[in-house]
Amino acid sequence: MENYSVKEVKTYLEMIDCYDIRAVVFIEEQKVTPKEEIDGLDKEARHFLLYKDKVAIGTLRLFTNSEKKSFHIGRVAILKEYRHQEAGYYLMKSVIDLLKKDHTGYTINIEAQVHAMGFYTKLGFKPVDGKVFLDANIPHQNMYLTL
Numbered sequence: 824m825e826n827y828s829v830k831e832v833k834t835y836l837e838m839i840d841c842y843d844i845r846a847v848v849f850i851e852e853q854k855v856t857p858k859e860e861i862d863g864l865d866k867e868a869r870h871f872l873l874y875k876d877k878v879a880i881g882t883l884r885l886f887t888n889s890e891k892k893s894f895h896i897g898r899v900a901i902l903k904e905y906r907h908q909e910a911g912y913y914l915m916k917s918v919i920d921l922l923k924k925d926h927t928g929y930t931i932n933i934e935a936q937v938h939a940m941g942f943y944t945k946l947g948f949k950p951v952d953g954k955v956f957l958d959a960n961i962p963h964q965n966m967y968l969t970l
Contacts, residue, residue, distance in 0.1 A: 827873060827875055828874045829873050829874070829913070829914055829917035829918065831869060831870070831871055832869070832870035832872055837872055838865075840872055840879040840882070841879075843879075844879065844881060844882045844901075844902060845860060845898055845900050846860070847900075847902060848900035848901070848903075849898075849900065849959075852903065853961060855960075855961075856959070859959045860959075868884040868885055868886050869885045869886075869887070870882060870883070870884050871883050871918055873901070873913065873917075875910065880901060880902045880905045880910060881899075881901040881905065881910055881911065881914050882898065882914075883896055883899040883900070883915070892926075892928060892929045892930065893929055893932055894926070894929060894930070894931045894932070895931070895933070896915070896918065896931055896932075896933050897933065899911065899914070899933075915943075915946050916946065919931065919946065919947075919970070927970055928969070929969075929970045930968065930970070931948075931967065932965065932966070933965070933966050934958060934963045934966075935963060935964055936961055936962070937955060937962040937963060940964060940966065943966050946968065947968050948966040948968045949966060949967060949968070950964055950966055951964070951965040951967055
């Protein structure tokens, strides 16, 4: 994992990398409609990119709710050829560790695709209530992690 690095998105070109990765993973692979993927909420979120050898290979977005002392992570996407190489784990763990520094006691909420729940469990997330729901025709479950 020494070739991985995570960076918070600060420039327009970095944001384009996020959109490109999400388009490949969600629109092309998972057949999510562009209307569902491009939901108009990106301006309200912080975005992070995962690099391997200086090539952008993954992304996620983060919302903060200070009143509820919570975060919401979504749009977690790793390009197919980099999956099962700890890339997603490195991205999530880096952001979780960053949030832990100043937000002990906050909760991170996610809407996990059911097939990926084992991945999130390894990071310490727990199911909220066990209810499965469809988002973009893909089964999901709410999960949380307390920092």
